[in-house]
Amino acid sequence: MSEFSDYMTRDLPTGLRLIEGGVTAARGFRAGTISCGIKAEAGTPDMALLVADAPCATAATFTTSKTAAHTVRVCKEHLAAGGYRTQAVIVNSGNANCSNGERGYRDAQRMTELTATKLGISDPNLVMVSSTGIIGRPLPMDRVEQGIAEIQVSASGGPDFARGIMTTDTRPKTVAVEFEVGDKTVRLGGSTKGVGMIYPNMATMLCYLTTDAAVEPAFLQDAMRRAVNDSFNMVCVDGDMSTNDSAFVFASGLAGNEPLREGVAGADTFVTALRYVTRYLAREMARDGEGATKLMIVNIHNAASDADARTAARDITRYIIWQCAVAGGDPNWGRLIAALGASKAAIEHDKLDIRLGDVLIVEHGVAADYDQAAAKQAMVGPDVYVDIDLHLGDFAATAWGCDLTHGYIDENATYTR
Amino acid sequence: MSEFSDYMTRDLPTGLRLIEGGVTAARGFRAGTISCGIKAEAGTPDMALLVADAPCATAATFTTSKTAAHTVRVCKEHLAAGGYRTQAVIVNSGNANCSNGERGYRDAQRMTELTATKLGISDPNLVMVSSTGIIGRPLPMDRVEQGIAEIQVSASGGPDFARGIMTTDTRPKTVAVEFEVGDKTVRLGGSTKGVGMIYPNMATMLCYLTTDAAVEPAFLQDAMRRAVNDSFNMVCVDGDMSTNDSAFVFASGLAGNEPLREGVAGADTFVTALRYVTRYLAREMARDGEGATKLMIVNIHNAASDADARTAARDITRYIIWQCAVAGGDPNWGRLIAALGASKAAIEHDKLDIRLGDVLIVEHGVAADYDQAAAKQAMVGPDVYVDIDLHLGDFAATAWGCDLTHGYIDENATYTR
Numbered sequence: 001m002s003e004f005s006d007y008m009t010r011d012l013p014t015g016l017r018l019i020e021g022g023v024t025a026a027r028g029f030r031a032g033t034i035s036c037g038i039k040a041e042a043g044t045p046d047m048a049l050l051v052a053d054a055p056c057a058t059a060a061t062f063t064t065s066k067t068a069a070h071t072v073r074v075c076k077e078h079l080a081a082g083g084y085r086t087q088a089v090i091v092n093s094g095n096a097n098c099s100n101g102e103r104g105y106r107d108a109q110r111m112t113e114l115t116a117t118k119l120g121i122s123d124p125n126l127v128m129v130s131s132t133g134i135i136g137r138p139l140p141m142d143r144v145e146q147g148i149a150e151i152q153v154s155a156s157g158g159p160d161f162a163r164g165i166m167t168t169d170t171r172p173k174t175v176a177v178e179f180e181v182g183d184k185t186v187r188l189g190g191s192t193k194g195v196g197m198i199y200p201n202m203a204t205m206l207c208y209l210t211t212d213a214a215v216e217p218a219f220l221q222d223a224m225r226r227a228v229n230d231s232f233n234m235v236c237v238d239g240d241m242s243t244n245d246s247a248f249v250f251a252s253g254l255a256g257n258e259p260l261r262e263g264v265a266g267a268d269t270f271v272t273a274l275r276y277v278t279r280y281l282a283r284e285m286a287r288d289g290e291g292a293t294k295l296m297i298v299n300i301h302n303a304a305s306d307a308d309a310r311t312a313a314r315d316i317t318r319y320i321i322w323q324c325a326v327a328g329g330d331p332n333w334g335r336l337i338a339a340l341g342a343s344k345a346a347i348e349h350d351k352l353d354i355r356l357g358d359v360l361i362v363e364h365g366v367a368a369d370y371d372q373a374a375a376k377q378a379m380v381g382p383d384v385y386v387d388i389d390l391h392l393g394d395f396a397a398t399a400w401g402c403d404l405t406h407g408y409i410d411e412n413a414t415y416t417r
Numbered sequence: 418m419s420e421f422s423d424y425m426t427r428d429l430p431t432g433l434r435l436i437e438g439g440v441t442a443a444r445g446f447r448a449g450t451i452s453c454g455i456k457a458e459a460g461t462p463d464m465a466l467l468v469a470d471a472p473c474a475t476a477a478t479f480t481t482s483k484t485a486a487h488t489v490r491v492c493k494e495h496l497a498a499g500g501y502r503t504q505a506v507i508v509n510s511g512n513a514n515c516s517n518g519e520r521g522y523r524d525a526q527r528m529t530e531l532t533a534t535k536l537g538i539s540d541p542n543l544v545m546v547s548s549t550g551i552i553g554r555p556l557p558m559d560r561v562e563q564g565i566a567e568i569q570v571s572a573s574g575g576p577d578f579a580r581g582i583m584t585t586d587t588r589p590k591t592v593a594v595e596f597e598v599g600d601k602t603v604r605l606g607g608s609t610k611g612v613g614m615i616y617p618n619m620a621t622m623l624c625y626l627t628t629d630a631a632v633e634p635a636f637l638q639d640a641m642r643r644a645v646n647d648s649f650n651m652v653c654v655d656g657d658m659s660t661n662d663s664a665f666v667f668a669s670g671l672a673g674n675e676p677l678r679e680g681v682a683g684a685d686t687f688v689t690a691l692r693y694v695t696r697y698l699a700r701e702m703a704r705d706g707e708g709a710t711k712l713m714i715v716n717i718h719n720a721a722s723d724a725d726a727r728t729a730a731r732d733i734t735r736y737i738i739w740q741c742a743v744a745g746g747d748p749n750w751g752r753l754i755a756a757l758g759a760s761k762a763a764i765e766h767d768k769l770d771i772r773l774g775d776v777l778i779v780e781h782g783v784a785a786d787y788d789q790a791a792a793k794q795a796m797v798g799p800d801v802y803v804d805i806d807l808h809l810g811d812f813a814a815t816a817w818g819c820d821l822t823h824g825y826i827d828e829n830a831t832y833t834r
Contacts, residue, residue, distance in 0.1 A: 067758030067766045067782075099754045101767070101783040135751025136784050239656070240738045241759035320737060321657045321829050328830025334552025337516045341484030342658035349484045350518070365484075366518040367553050406823045412738050413745025 007287070008175060008280060013272050016177040022158030025176035025189035026212040028053045028252030031157035033164025036147025038133070038140060039094035047147040048091040048164035050208055051119060055085040055126055056250040057217045059224040063245035069098035071129045072246060074108040082125035084217050089128035089208060089248060090115040092144060093167050093193075097131035098243045100138050107139045114148045130206050132167055132193065132244050134415070162191040165206055168411055169193050173284040177273050181266030184257040186213040188273045190249075194237065194285040207232065207247035209277060213270055214253035216261040223271050224249050231278035234310065234399040237289035238408065239318035249274070286317075286400035287382075291407025294326055294381035298399045301389040308345035308390075309397035315343040316386060317401025326384055327403035331375035333361050336386065346392060353389040424704070425592060425697060430689050433594040439575030442593035442606035443629040445470045445669030448574035450581025453564025455550070455557060456511035464564040465508040465581035467625055468536060472502040472543055473667040474634045476641040480662035486515035488546045489663060491525040499542035501634050506545035506625060506665060507532040509561060510584050510610075514548035515660045517555050524556045531565045547623050549584055549610065549661050551832070579608035582623055585828055586610050590701040594690050598683030601674040603630040605690045607666075611654065611702040624649065624664035624698060630687055631670035633678040640688050641666050648695035651727065651816040654706035655825065656735035666691070703734075703817035704799075708824025711743055711798035715816045718806040725762035725807075726814035732760040733803060734818025743801055744820035748792035750778050753803065763809060770806040 004018045012018065024031050029052055033045040060079060062072045078086070090111050097104050112127035121127060131139070162172035176189025190209035215223075228247055253259070260267045287295040298316045303309035316322065319339035325332040333354055340347050354362035357378030361370050378384065384403075421435045429435065441448050446469055450462040477496060479489045495503070507528050514521050529544035538544060548556070579589035593606025607626035632640075645664055670676070677684045704712040715733045720726035733739065736756035742749040750771055757764050771779035774795030778787050795801065801820075 063758075065755070065758035066760070066764055067754045096751065099751065099766070099779070099782055099784070101781070134749075135754050136779070238737050240736055240755065243755050243758050319657055320655050324826045324829035325832065327826060328832075330831045332551075332832050334513065334516065337484045337552050338482070338657065338660050341480075341482035341660050343483070347483055349516070362516070362553070364518070365516055367516070404826060406826060409741045409744060409821060409823060409826070412741035414747045415742065415745075415749050 007283065011276065013276055015269055016179050016273055016276060019176045019178050019187065021176050022162050022174035022189050022191050023050055023208050023210045024155055024158035026187040026210045026252060027254040028212055029210045030153035030155050031161035032151055032153035033160050034147050034151040037143045038092055045164040046092055046094045047151055048161050049088065049115070049151050049153055050161060051088045051153050052250055052252050054252070055087045056252050057215055057220050058084050058086040058248060058250050059217070059221040060246065060248045061225060061228050063242060065241055065243045067099065067243050069096055069131060069244040070100060070104035070108040071097055071131045071244065073105060074112065075128050075246060078112065078125040078128065082123065085126065086128050086250065087121055087126040088115055088119055089130060090148065091130040091165055091206065093165060094133040095131060095137055095139050096133045096135045096244050097139050099136040103138055107141055110141065111144060111148065114145060118148055128248060130244070130246050132206055135243060158189065165191065165193045167193060168290050170288055173281050173288065175277055175280050177277065179269050179273055181213060181255065181257040181260070181269060184255045186255045186257060186270070187211060188213070188277055190277055190281060192281040192285060194288055206244070207281060209249040210252070211249065212252045212255040214255065214257050214259040215251040215270065216259050219261040219267065220249060220251055223274050227274045227278040230275060231282035234314065234397065235282045235286050236314060236317035236399065236401045237286065237292070283400045286402050289402035290411045291405040292402035293405055294384050294403045296326055296384045296386065296401040296403065298386045298401065300397050301387065302393055303390045303395040303397070304346045304393040306395045306397070309395040312340060312343050312345035312347065312388065312390065313397045313399035315339055315345070317399045320404050323401065323404035326379065327405045329376060329379040331356050331361065331379050336388070340388070347390055348392065351391040353391065355387040357385050424700065428693065430693055432686055433596045433690055433693060436593045436595050436604065438593050439579050439591035439606050439608050440467055440625050440627045441572055441575035443604040443627045443669060444671040445629055446627045447570040447572050448578035449568055449570040450577045451564050451568040454560045455509055462581040463509060463511045464568055465578050466505065466532070466568050466570055467578060468505045468570050469667055469669050471669070472504045473669050474632055474637050475501050475503040475665060475667050476634070476638040477663065477665045478642060478645050480659060482658055482660045484516065484660050486513055486548055486661040487517060487521035487525040488514055488548045488661065490522060491529065492545050492663060495529065495542040495545065499540065502543065503545050503667065504538050504543040505532055505536055506547060507565065508547040508582055508623065510582060511550040512548060512554055512556050513550045513552045513661050514556050515552045517553065520555055524558055527558065528561060528565065531562060535565055545665060547661070547663050549623055552660060575606065582608060582610045584610060585707050587705055590698050590705065592694055592697050594694065596686050596690055598630060598672065598674040598677070598686060601672045603672045603674060603687070604628060605630070605694055607694055607698060609698040609702060611705055623661070626666040626694060627669070628666065629669045629672040631672065631674050631676040632668040632687065633676050636678040636684065637666060637668055640691050644691045644695040647692060648699035651731065651814065652699045652703050653731060653734035653816065653818045654703065654709070700817045703819050706819035707828045708822040709819035710822055711801050711820045713743055713801045713803065713818040713820065715803045715818065716805070717814050718804065719810055720807045720812040720814070721763045721810040723812045723814070726812040729757060729760050729762035729764065729805065729807065730814045730816035732756055732762070734816045737821050740818065740821035743796065744822045746793060746796040748773050748778065748796050753805070757805070764807055765809065768808040770808065772804040774802050
């Protein structure tokens, strides 16, 4: 774990340094996991706990699903009741605790109460809760209770935490950075899990970020909202929004800096760091999409509006017939033309320029005189770049997706068996 | 071809009789196909021609894609110029003639001119044109010209025509009925092709209907619009709208009935027949979706509005993680809950009742006490019924989809190779 991957370093903004530790990189946080038998596979971690030394300023975004999980309601109620200060989050995988009626709501509440009692936190409103897994089955509360009783946390538990929240992920997704705010060194790190039903809307799958920066709550919420909008809201694996998406950032304030708000020195750097961390984690989710063998990076240039740029970029990533072409390494750009034609974004057919990697493949909406072999090479992966110039304005956006393979189908054909 | 399948007979309205002949079942139409080398596979039909004895009242709907094929523009211009009367349609497969710039437009025009000349039709505006296949490659006009010169039509050419317009379809899709209008017997028949990039919007893939009924043009257009809305606009294979979708109905008037309009005896029966034929063909497209092994029939009951019923039904058919569960025969109803949560249709989680086949699997938004084996049996196919009661109003809708299999990916991973 002493090496940082190319995906971590390639877009690292100046002034940020990569560090180890994930959600426990920042001062004041401990984390850990346990296997308590919620998942069928014995020994697989299926519960994780993140704890702060004291209540933290907390910002969060949640799924906009109309069938949101019971945990989402509990978190929203607790955040409001606790003044957006929280001290812990308890997470289980293997069971989504969604569509379980009043029992599901009571079970989610109970998880926060048990966690508060264990940790000596007087108010269960200071505890967040997340669940991920199969929908519509009641939580096995005896196992959940035993898990909460036995789970241990430590200041070096970040990497374990990243593994503990995985479901169909093939690898943990975690990153941390440090940077200067005034004369203080601040740390920010986090972990996320994917990787099916990924098409978030104002939220993500489960994501936990921690920082030891002191941050004013309103500024933290606004910075988180903007970061999520440019990161998790620009990821697509399968176009399917989930019921449990939740993203949190916890700020302990132990770095001792002047509390960050608009205009305070270092606030911009914090926003940059938050953007970097969320975008890195978002891209990792796409790269590890269920069954994915290739990461797709779609850049829209010169759109008529910000919304158009985002819409067009996301529409490419969710056009499954193109995802199949990416899987097959087929530079079948007609699929891109069709995807753009079906998009609600403003486009003009005869203004479209399309590049696959460095190869200009469509110019003014018709085939350019390109080299077939080079076009195929651009589709080999592991990273497939699609750059589309709409020539209608000056707005840009990036979205991340992946290819669609047999592996995705196999993962989801018999998920509940 | 003397047998009518269960799919044809099961929803046949009273008063309609199934007959042979497809697009040439109605009096006054001839059709035929030829292989002229547009497709790589030698001997595969790649051109089809449908001709009426005289100009016909014609109604049509087209894709709303912003990158529509050149043929779509030509057809719209010709319909307007010719007063919505046409006499022939020339179709090629293997090449979509889309994204080819001005050359593509000229080639589409040229196809109508060559066809008009061959048939002795004085005005090329009386000729429609369709193309389907790979996007972004210029039509091989030498082969197209030779094909138009050599193609033959006959009054028994309907079944050939149905095969001639196929692309990735595994079987032709064609049906015809006859019924009484006053003291006259009227015939209506047609063919369609699918079966990838199927998520039409105010249009369909290629569809050609013929009738010998006399029908007033405005009534014909309105009846066609309504029929398409309840049929082709309710089909999903992959959620991907195409650039070439076009649906036509040609009315020769040779049945000699009083021209149909609102209030004329038999007009309702004609509308019923048009609805039956389009819905049958739409369902056949879903059943033959690329790689499909199962037909999915989604019925939404008691929605708050007509739009909500349609939206919810279509959202289920395009939720690919559920399409995978259908493929695997996994009654994983959590995917349905998630799909409804992500839908823009009004839903209330705790009012949802869901049936798979006859099995009540979700009641008031939570798991019903159902038999697991029966639920699995409902997913075996070849027809998988999903019935969802929203309990919010009294609007209903039906959408058709299919499962998502390795076959779909294989079809589209190397389409242009």
